[in-house]
Amino acid sequence: DSGVTQTPKHLITATGQRVTLRCSPRSGDLSVYWYQQSLDQGLQFLIQYYNGEERAKGNILERFSAQQFPDLHSELNLSSLELGDSALYFCASSAEPETLAGVTGELFFGEGSRLTVL
Amino acid sequence: GEDVEQSLFLSVREGDSSVINCTYTDSSSTYLYWYKQEPGAGLQLLTYIFSNMDMKQDQRLTVLLNKKDKHLSLRIADTQTGDSAIYFCAESPLYSGGGADGLTFGKGTHLIIQP
Numbered sequence: 001d002s003g004v005t006q007t008p009k010h011l012i013t014a015t016g017q018r019v020t021l022r023c024s025p026r027s028g029d030l031s032v033y034w035y036q037q038s039l040d041q042g043l044q045f046l047i048q049y050y051n052g053e054e055r056a057k058g059n060i061l062e063r064f065s066a067q068q069f070p071d072l073h074s075e076l077n078l079s080s081l082e083l084g085d086s087a088l089y090f091c092a093s094s095a096e097p098e099t100l101a102g103v104t105g106e107l108f109f110g111e112g113s114r115l116t117v118l
Numbered sequence: 119g120e121d122v123e124q125s126l127f128l129s130v131r132e133g134d135s136s137v138i139n140c141t142y143t144d145s146s147s148t149y150l151y152w153y154k155q156e157p158g159a160g161l162q163l164l165t166y167i168f169s170n171m172d173m174k175q176d177q178r179l180t181v182l183l184n185k186k187d188k189h190l191s192l193r194i195a196d197t198q199t200g201d202s203a204i205y206f207c208a209e210s211p212l213y214s215g216g217g218a219d220g221l222t223f224g225k226g227t228h229l230i231i232q233p
Contacts, residue, residue, distance in 0.1 A: 043223040
């Protein structure tokens with residue numbers, strides 16, 4: 001158990017809909033990352049938050065947005081869903097201090113939320 | 119841009135050594151990692167190596183880094199059925215910010231163990 005909790009584990013929805021994925025990081029971790037895993041694209045970095053602020057953006061579509069709340073949990077919002085958005089969405093957290101450039105790079109991953117768009 | 123390449127599949131017999139290879143393109147990579155993903159689970163860090171090291175050994179795991187060729191390998195000695203998983207190579211470039219943002223992963227190598 002990594003200590004990172006993601007809900008829901010599975011989600012089936014239709015094209016054009018909007019969903020919200022939720023992540024609770026490990027206790028004390030300030031950084032939250034979102035990744036998308038699909039068979040053809042592999043594991044793609046979407047976005048990172050540190051202590052409520054956006055820190056880095058990867059290959060995140062404009063239809064997607066995220067936020068990190070004062071209690072450090074994070075939500076990833078996916079809207080106007082398309083078939084190609086079907087994937088496993090991982091949240092990860094890390095204990096990296098803001099000023100330290102990835103000392104170990106250890107990310108603690110949740111078990112993922114599997115999104116199926118029909 | 120950054121790119122990390124790995125073979126998609128590797129099949130080995132139980133008890134043999136497994137060698138999973140990875141190439142990367144970012145010459146400023148500071149840290150290189152191996153993550154393991156078991157079925158139905160998230161990724162878990164197996165080991166990492168600093169870019170100024172050539173080798174790191176941790177029990178059955180040996181990581182070799184050829185910085186000149188930008189080639190990283192993970193050797194698993196005496197491969198067991200429990201080693202069956204997807205193994206991801208990842209690299210972290212040197213940048214002015216903090217944290218592990220922008221960690222670039224390969225697509226993962228599926229390690230298949232034959233009895």
